[in-house]
Amino acid sequence: MADKTLAAGQSFTAVLKETIRTNMRQYTMIAALLIIWVIFSSLTNGLFLTPRNLSNLFLQMVTIGIMTSSMVMVMVACHIDLSIGSLCGTLGACVAFMMVNMGLSPFIAIPITFVLGLCVGAWHGYWVAFRGVPGFIVTLASMIAFKGVTLLVTNGKTIGEFPPFFKSIGQGYIPRLFTSEDAAFHDLTLIIFAAALLAFLVSNIRRRNRRISNGFVVLPMSLEITKMAVVSAGIIAVCFILASWRGIPYAMIVLGCTVSIFIVITTKTPFGRHVYATGGNLEAAKLSGINTKKTLFTIFLLQGALVSIAAVVFTARLNAATVSAGTLFELDTIAACIIGGTSTTGGIGTVFGAIIGALVMSSLDNGMSLMNVPIMWQYMVKGAILLFAVWVDLAIRQK
Amino acid sequence: MKNILEMRHIRKEFPGVVALDDVDFSVREGEIHALVGENGAGKSTLMKVLSGVYPYGTYSGDIVIDGNVMKLSSIKDGEKASVVVIYQELSLIKYMNVCENIFLGNEIVERGLINWDESFIRANKALKDVNLNINPSTLTINLGVGTQQLVEIAKALTKNARLLVLDEPTSSLTETEIENLFQILRNLKAKGMTCIFISHKLKEVFEIADRVTVLCDGKTRGTFEASELTEGKLISLMVGRELTQRFPTAKHTAGETALEISNWTVINPEVPDKKALDDINFVSKQGEILGIAGLMGAGRTELFMSILGAWGRKVSGEAKLFGQTVNTRSPSTVISEGVAYLTEDRKAKGLVLIQNVKDNMALASLSKRLNRGLIDQDTELKEVEGTIEDLSIKTPTVEQLVKNLSGGNQQKVVLGKWLLTEPKVLILDEPTRGIDVGAKYEIYTIMHRLVERGISIIMISSELPEILGMSDRILVIREGKVAGELSRDEATQEKIIAYATGGM
Numbered sequence: 001m002a003d004k005t006l007a008a009g010q011s012f013t014a015v016l017k018e019t020i021r022t023n024m025r026q027y028t029m030i031a032a033l034l035i036i037w038v039i040f041s042s043l044t045n046g047l048f049l050t051p052r053n054l055s056n057l058f059l060q061m062v063t064i065g066i067m068t069s070s071m072v073m074v075m076v077a078c079h080i081d082l083s084i085g086s087l088c089g090t091l092g093a094c095v096a097f098m099m100v101n102m103g104l105s106p107f108i109a110i111p112i113t114f115v116l117g118l119c120v121g122a123w124h125g126y127w128v129a130f131r132g133v134p135g136f137i138v139t140l141a142s143m144i145a146f147k148g149v150t151l152l153v154t155n156g157k158t159i160g161e162f163p164p165f166f167k168s169i170g171q172g173y174i175p176r177l178f179t180s181e182d183a184a185f186h187d188l189t190l191i192i193f194a195a196a197l198l199a200f201l202v203s204n205i206r207r208r209n210r211r212i213s214n215g216f217v218v219l220p221m222s223l224e225i226t227k228m229a230v231v232s233a234g235i236i237a238v239c240f241i242l243a244s245w246r247g248i249p250y251a252m253i254v255l256g257c258t259v260s261i262f263i264v265i266t267t268k269t270p271f272g273r274h275v276y277a278t279g280g281n282l283e284a285a286k287l288s289g290i291n292t293k294k295t296l297f298t299i300f301l302l303q304g305a306l307v308s309i310a311a312v313v314f315t316a317r318l319n320a321a322t323v324s325a326g327t328l329f330e331l332d333t334i335a336a337c338i339i340g341g342t343s344t345t346g347g348i349g350t351v352f353g354a355i356i357g358a359l360v361m362s363s364l365d366n367g368m369s370l371m372n373v374p375i376m377w378q379y380m381v382k383g384a385i386l387l388f389a390v391w392v393d394l395a396i397r398q399k
Numbered sequence: 400m401k402n403i404l405e406m407r408h409i410r411k412e413f414p415g416v417v418a419l420d421d422v423d424f425s426v427r428e429g430e431i432h433a434l435v436g437e438n439g440a441g442k443s444t445l446m447k448v449l450s451g452v453y454p455y456g457t458y459s460g461d462i463v464i465d466g467n468v469m470k471l472s473s474i475k476d477g478e479k480a481s482v483v484v485i486y487q488e489l490s491l492i493k494y495m496n497v498c499e500n501i502f503l504g505n506e507i508v509e510r511g512l513i514n515w516d517e518s519f520i521r522a523n524k525a526l527k528d529v530n531l532n533i534n535p536s537t538l539t540i541n542l543g544v545g546t547q548q549l550v551e552i553a554k555a556l557t558k559n560a561r562l563l564v565l566d567e568p569t570s571s572l573t574e575t576e577i578e579n580l581f582q583i584l585r586n587l588k589a590k591g592m593t594c595i596f597i598s599h600k601l602k603e604v605f606e607i608a609d610r611v612t613v614l615c616d617g618k619t620r621g622t623f624e625a626s627e628l629t630e631g632k633l634i635s636l637m638v639g640r641e642l643t644q645r646f647p648t649a650k651h652t653a654g655e656t657a658l659e660i661s662n663w664t665v666i667n668p669e670v671p672d673k674k675a676l677d678d679i680n681f682v683s684k685q686g687e688i689l690g691i692a693g694l695m696g697a698g699r700t701e702l703f704m705s706i707l708g709a710w711g712r713k714v715s716g717e718a719k720l721f722g723q724t725v726n727t728r729s730p731s732t733v734i735s736e737g738v739a740y741l742t743e744d745r746k747a748k749g750l751v752l753i754q755n756v757k758d759n760m761a762l763a764s765l766s767k768r769l770n771r772g773l774i775d776q777d778t779e780l781k782e783v784e785g786t787i788e789d790l791s792i793k794t795p796t797v798e799q800l801v802k803n804l805s806g807g808n809q810q811k812v813v814l815g816k817w818l819l820t821e822p823k824v825l826i827l828d829e830p831t832r833g834i835d836v837g838a839k840y841e842i843y844t845i846m847h848r849l850v851e852r853g854i855s856i857i858m859i860s861s862e863l864p865e866i867l868g869m870s871d872r873i874l875v876i877r878e879g880k881v882a883g884e885l886s887r888d889e890a891t892q893e894k895i896i897a898y899a900t901g902g903m
Contacts (some may be wrong), residue, residue, distance in 0.1 A: 040824035214777055216784075217796070268773040277762050287709060287748055288816070289734035313510035330613040347753045 016223060024396060025341050029356045032389075036360060040367035049368055051245040058242075059317065061362035062251040063088070066310040067333045068340070068354040069262035070303040075337055077279040077299050078346030079128060079135030082330050083120075083142035084307050089326030090146040091117055091311035096159040096321030099166060106166040114308045117185070121304020125297035135300070150323060160320035169254070170316025173246040186247035193239035197232060204228055251313050260307060262351045265302075275299060280347030335363050335382070339389045360385075402463075403562060403593050404449075404482075405427040409460035411444055411453065414866045418444045419458070420617045428563070431584060431594045433608035433625070435601075437637050437896065438695055438861035440614040444596050444869065446564050450484040451477035464562075475504075483555035484564040487696070489547050491539045498522040498535035501554045524555035529583050544578030544670050549583065563587070564595040569603060570696040571670045581607050599694040601630050604716065613637055633899065639893040646868030647840065649847040654685035655721065657855035658738070658824045663716035665705045675711060676879045677703050683824060683855045690870025691859040694899050699859045699877040700743055703826050707733050707740050720823065734763060739822035741813055743829040743859070749813040751799050757783045757797040759812055764819040786815040790845060807838025814845065825849060828859045843869060863892050875899050 020027055040048040047053060067084050074081045091113050098109035120142070127138040179187045204224075211218050219227065242248050266272040274295045277285040286292050310329075315321050340357025342349030364385065368378045404426040412421040419441045426432045436442050447453050449462060451471035462469045464480050470664045471477050477484075491500045498515075501522045507514045522535040529549045539547065548568060555563055565584075569577045584594055585605060598604055604611060605625060613620040613636040620636045659682045667675035676698050693699050704710035706718055708727045710741045718725045724733045730740075742748035750759055760783045761768075768782070783797055792811045794804060801812055810830065817825060828848070831839040846869065850856055860866050866873055873885045875898035883898040 153683060210777060214781060216777075216780055264773070268776070269768070272776070273758065273762065273765055276754065276758070277751050281747075281755050283748045284742075286753055286761075287707070287730055287740065287742055289731040289820075290762070291729070291731050347751065 024186040025393075026353060026356075027349075028392075028396070029340060029353055029360075033356055033360050033363065036363050036367070040363065040370070044084055044367070045159035045377055047370055051241045053366065053370065054241045055245040055249070057359075059249050059251055059364055060366060061358050062249075062255045062311045063314040063317075064329065064361065065255050065355055065358045066258050066313065067303075067329065068336045068358050069258055069351050070299070070306040071337050072340075072342050072349045072351050072354045073262075073266065073275050073299045074135065074303055075279075075334070075342045075344065076346060076349045077275050077342045078192040078282070079296070079299075080334065081124070081135060081139045081300070081303055083124070083146060084303070084310075084333060085326040085329035085331070086143045086146035086150070087117070087120055087304075087307050087326070088154065088311045088314060088329050089150045089321075089324070091308050092219050092315035092325050093150050093159065093321040095312055096162070096315055097153050099162055100159050110166075112314055113312060114305065115334075117306075117308025117311070118301060119304070120307075121301040122297070124304065125300030128300055129293040129296035133285065150325075154321060154323055156323060158320050158322045162316065162319060167317050167319055168316070169250050170313050170318070172250050174248050174250065174253070176247065184244065186243045186245075189239065189243040189247040193235060193243070197235050197239075200231065200235065208304045227232045240274060246344055251317065254309065254313055258309060259351060259355055262302075262306075266351055271295065271298060274348060332361055333358075335386050339386065341393065349388060360389075401428055402426065403465060405461075405463040406449065407461045407463065409445065409448055409458055409462075411448055411458040418617055419448070422460075422614070422617070423621050424612055424619065425622070426595060427591060427610070428575035428593055429588060429591050430609040431588055431596055431607055433596045433598060433604040433611045434614065434903045435598065435604060435611060435633065435637060437863065440637070441617040442449055442614055443566065444617075445614065446484055446566060446597065449477070450474055450564065461743070468522075478558050478560070481559060481561035482564065482806070483558055483560035483562070484566065485548070485551045485555065485568065487567040487570060489544070489551055491547055491550060493512070493540040494538065496536045496538050497526070497533065497542075497550055500539055500550065501525060501535070501557055503554075505558060521604070522553070523556055525556045526550070528556055528587075529602070529840050530579070531588075542782045543569045543576075543672070545573065545579070547575075548572070548580065551815035552583065560592070562593045562595065566597045567599070567696060568596070569598065569600065571673065572665070573673055599696075599900055601633060604633075605630070634893055634896050637900075638896055643838070646865075647844050647847055649851070651687050651688040651847075651850055651871050654853065656682045656829075657685050657721060657736055658683045658857070659717075659719040659722075660706065661719075663702070663706070663718070664714075665701065665711035666713040667701070668712045671712070674879055676705065679716070679876075679879075679881055681874050681881060681884070683857050685823075685853050686850055687871040688850060688856045688858055688869055690866040690873040691694070691857060691876060692863070692866045692895050692899060693876035693882075695861065697876045699876050699898065700828055701879075702876065703740060703828065703857070703859065706740070707826075734820060737821070738826065739817035739824070740826040741817055741822055741828060741830060743832065745806075745809055745813050750809060752802040753800065755798045755800050755811055756787070756792070756794050756804070757800050760786060760819060763816050765819075767820070776782045782819060786818060790815050790818075791841065805834075805838075807834040807841070808832055810838070810842065811845075818849075822854065824855045824857065826857045826859070829861065829863070830858060831860075831865065863895060866890075866895065867892065877901055 037049065041192050071081060071084070093117060095109050095113040098104045098112060124135070124138050124142065127133045128135045174188050176186055177188045179185070183277060208218055208224060218224070266275065274285065274290045277288065277290060278292045282292060314325065318325065336357035337349060337354045338344065338357070339360050340349070340353035340355065342354060361382070364382055365378065368381065402425045406422065406424040409419050409422040409424070410417070419853055420444060422441065424445065434445070437724050451474050454472040455470040462471065464482070466590065468589055469480055469620050471480065492503065495503070497520055502518050507517050507521070519535050526533060531546065531549050531553065533542070533546070539550070542550065566575060568580060572580065588594065595879070596608060608625045610622055611625050611628060611633070612622040613633065615637060639653065661680050663676055663679040664674055665676040667673060679702060691699050701710055704729055705714050708729045714727065718727050720738065725736050725738070745772050746752060751762070757780065757857050761779050765774060768778045785880070787794065790811045792808050792815065804812065827861055830842055848854055858869060873890050873895065875882045875885070875895055877899055882901070885894060
């Protein structure tokens with residue numbers, strides 16, 4: 001079949017402009033992230049862009065990053081979850097208590113924590129979906145209550161020193177295969193990224209061919225190559241950063257898995273579409289035969305699951321469970337989603353965007369800390385940027 | 400007797416439609432004047448012009464109240480001119496008490512603060528005038544619809560209304576409540592109140608009105624003394640929309656019974672002491688279009704929403720699809736049995752406006768295209784593009800947001816969504832509302848094509864020409880009951896209106 005392209009007879013730049021215009025949101029977010037990085041690296045004499053710092057930055061954003069994936073769904077469905085900070089603290093305290101005070105192996109403690117997260121998610125989902133209590137209220141109640149549970153479990157003390165395996169989830173890096181510790185590059189990281197790059201290129205080309213053979217509109221070849229080149233460059237850049245420091249942290253593998261799974265859930269499953277339809281127009285969704293109650297319940301269930309995973313990673317990174325762990329995580333997560341383009345009125349938002357949003361947030365944290373900006377200024381700057389981001393978003397959308 | 404109100408040569412246009420065309424309407428002081436007309440005759444538009452909802456300048460012609468030409472720019476202006484409209488959908492705020500509601504937007508203020516004592520005294524007096532013996536501090540949510548209506552009238556009295564417009568006031572009232580309302584209107588009339596009474600129910604018109612004005616197709620058919628009119632005469636005045644519109648012709652042969660509804664009775668959750676639908680029985684057949692006619696508020700949409708499992712309380716009766724009983728507990732079960740329902744309000748209930756054409760069209764049939772639990776996006780795109788071509792939907796790409804499409808194309812997107820579910824029974828609720836003539840004709844053609852494929856179509860429509868031009872059989876609903884059934888050959892505008900208004 002003929003190669004139908006988006007722009008028969010249009011010039012390369014015209015198609016490029018059109019593509020950028022239709023994907024404006026995503027590109028502006030990535031551009032904003034890059035601008036922030038450029039600013040910080042010039043302000044810190046390049047310290048910001050060193051592999052060591054960037055690797056650190058990625059590690060710092062993992063906890064929030066994991067939770068943004070499900071928070072996006074909650075927000076797309078027109079709800080909000082205020083409990084995740086408290087819950088993250090509680091589940092962290094639980095996993096710590098089980099390992100330290102009860103002497104359980106991490107292999108038992110982690111699955112139990114996961115189930116506890118699911119239970120809390122089901123509890124929230126039950127009230128929101130089947131009892132009609134707004135998510136804001138249900139999770140506000142949990143936010144307060146779980147502060148108490150954390151105190152109860154920790155008895156007001158820090159629980160610490162975990163088994164090495166558990167610690168490595170938050171702090172460890174994947175092992176090297178052949179090279180020694182002082183080699184310039186981490187070999188397994190290179191291999192993993194090479195495989196990822198290859199998989200991306202092959203799947204992209206196969207997808208394009210399949211679409212052409214189905215007679216669908218595809219991007220012109222020149223633009224397709226540009227797109228693949230840009231994404232490949234991004235993958236290679238991240239690979240270089242990680243490989244020239246200590247390799248890929250385990251925590252990032254966890255983040256990568258949850259993000260990939262949630263991107264698939266939101267874009268490729270009926271459930272994902274139901275979430276967007278429920279948030280976009282509840283009435284139309286119901287009358288289209290969608291079980292909106294079940295959809296809402298499942299969203300909160302998934303949120304519980306991801307919070308438990310985030311709690312494990314965070315507790316492992318700190319190597320301690322404290323009373324104040326998780327404080328304000330919910331607000332950082334919500335801010336990341338909003339900066340990443342999630343609409344506060346529901347129906348709009350992507351997991352990918354939210355991850356970029358999380359990166360923006362942690363870049364600000366990291367950059368300002370490098371510059372020794374006092375903590376009070378950090379809060380104010382972050383607040384201002386959140387407001388500014390939403391305003392820019394609204395201004396763009398109104399055009 | 401002098402005229403309190405004269406509306407002269409009123410003309411109001413909406414894009415592409417002339418809603419009111421040179422309408423003259425005058426009301427004498429102290430009379431009860433009924434305004435009647437078929438759906439879409441222009442009654443509500445005329446009252447919106449009168450009350451200031453459509454401000455001066457958006458219509459042409461003069462509104463004369465007490466001999467003065469009025470230039471109303473808002474509802475507030477209308478109320479200053481002593482005109483108060485009470486709409487069918489009551490506008491009281493549920494969680495405020497009666498007194499707060501009565502003075503909402505019209506508070507008695509002294510030095511910046513509300514004088515509640517004075518408010519209560521005046522509210523009590525107004526409530527007495529409408530024979531209501533309730534405490535002004537009662538929460539509105541605890542009152543029945545009939546009582547709320549009287550509170551609205553009391554509210555109008557505190558605004559010193561001299562001209563009270565009641566839009567379909569009896570549609571959700573029980574017999575006793577209607578009797579009570581009429582008694583109060585007569586009392587108010589005795590005290591000099593003028594009242595415009597909009598109703599579909601001819602029996603009520605003859606019971607309460609002194610004079611009657613008939614609107615038809617945006618024009619005045621004349622004003623008559625009620626005592627000089629008969630029901631037959633009134634019906635013939637209401638009819639008369641010209642059948643200029645063309646309809647594609649097609650011969651249908653009715654096949655097997657598709658949907659069979661028996662003894663269908665439903666309670667309105669908002670008005671628990673009244674049956675919204677009362678013992679409805681009908682069948683729809685494969686290969687035919689069943690037209691559902693009736694006046695606004697007759698219960699047509701509610702009937703099909705309740706069959707879909709999306710409306711009503713205490714639903715009883717039986718729904719059978721090809722002889723099998725259908726579980727009508729929720730839309731998802733009914734839709735999976737092969738019933739599709741295109742809602743009358745496509746923007747609020749049919750489309751997710753912020754999503755694109757593809758996502759909207761695929762929404763109701765996602766589970767039909769699964770491949771190992773994931774949506775097969777190639778098949779999805781193929782089917783969506785096929786349907787777009789089939790229905791000739793004009794959209795630059797499938798990624799276009801539906802809010803950017805024209806009304807006709809939006810409607811086709813909703814239609815496409817339902818066709819992708821491969822329905823056996825397709826219920827179309829006002830399928831051509833708010834779309835242009837060309838798109839209407841296309842939708843009619845599509846309907847014929849679907850019927851030929853063996854789908855059973857049920858079409859709810861408030862447009863009589865559409866009902867007559869498209870239906871093989873016509874079911875007329877009045878006040879939640881089947882008022883009559885007509886075959887294509889015996890149906891005329893007069894007969895349908897007679898059934899719909901109870902003039903038979």
